[in-house]
Amino acid sequence: MKTLDFYVKQLHETFDETSRLLTVDLETLSQFNLTPQQESYLMFCIKFAPLTATELVREFGVSKSAVSQVIAKLESARFIEREKNPDNMRETLIYLGPKGRMFARRIKDFNEKMREEYYTHLSVKEIESVIRSLQKLNSVIKEKQKAALKEVEF
Numbered sequence: 001m002k003t004l005d006f007y008v009k010q011l012h013e014t015f016d017e018t019s020r021l022l023t024v025d026l027e028t029l030s031q032f033n034l035t036p037q038q039e040s041y042l043m044f045c046i047k048f049a050p051l052t053a054t055e056l057v058r059e060f061g062v063s064k065s066a067v068s069q070v071i072a073k074l075e076s077a078r079f080i081e082r083e084k085n086p087d088n089m090r091e092t093l094i095y096l097g098p099k100g101r102m103f104a105r106r107i108k109d110f111n112e113k114m115r116e117e118y119y120t121h122l123s124v125k126e127i128e129s130v131i132r133s134l135q136k137l138n139s140v141i142k143e144k145q146k147a148a149l150k151e152v153e154f
Contacts, residue, residue: 025113028106032099034079041070042079046104050093052085061149079103 034042044059045051056067071094074080079100085091096104119127 025110029103029110032079032103034103038070038074038079041067042074042100042103043107045080045094045096045100046107049080050095052091052093056094061145074100 029039040060041056044056048055053064053067053071056071057064060067071080071082075082075097077099078097081095081097082092083095085093122130
């Protein structure tokens with residue numbers, strides 16, 4: 001009988017192989033030279049802009065100063081732009097800048113290619129199963145990280 005360790009190892013190897021196989025497809029994104037953290041923040045901005053730094057703090061569970069540093073770098077590289085909220089002048093809204101919009105278009109192209117060339121070879125049930133499994137894993141990770149953060153605060 002195969003053990004949990006066997007399946008975990010197989011899962012990691014499969015993720016690694018998928019990552020290697022998609023390297024060529026992802027090359028268009030690596031040209032932006034974003035750190036993983038910058039890419040995560042930018043992906044969140046693509047999905048939810050306009051938004052505030054407070055929303056990034058809440059989503060990523062980091063300090064406002066940490067968010068401000070990353071946002072400043074993204075702004076100086078023209079991935080994002082900041083403007084005062086006309087409805088609340090104490091608040092600054094974050095929008096996609098020119099390079100952020102270009103990055104968003106490349107993400108859209110990548111997602112379309114994934115759908116057309118790869119996902120079409122999976123059944124809807126297989127895709128649903130992957131989604132459920134990853135959502136469950138994400139929930140566990142979020143809970144563990146939240147618990148670890150609470151331990152650090154005390």
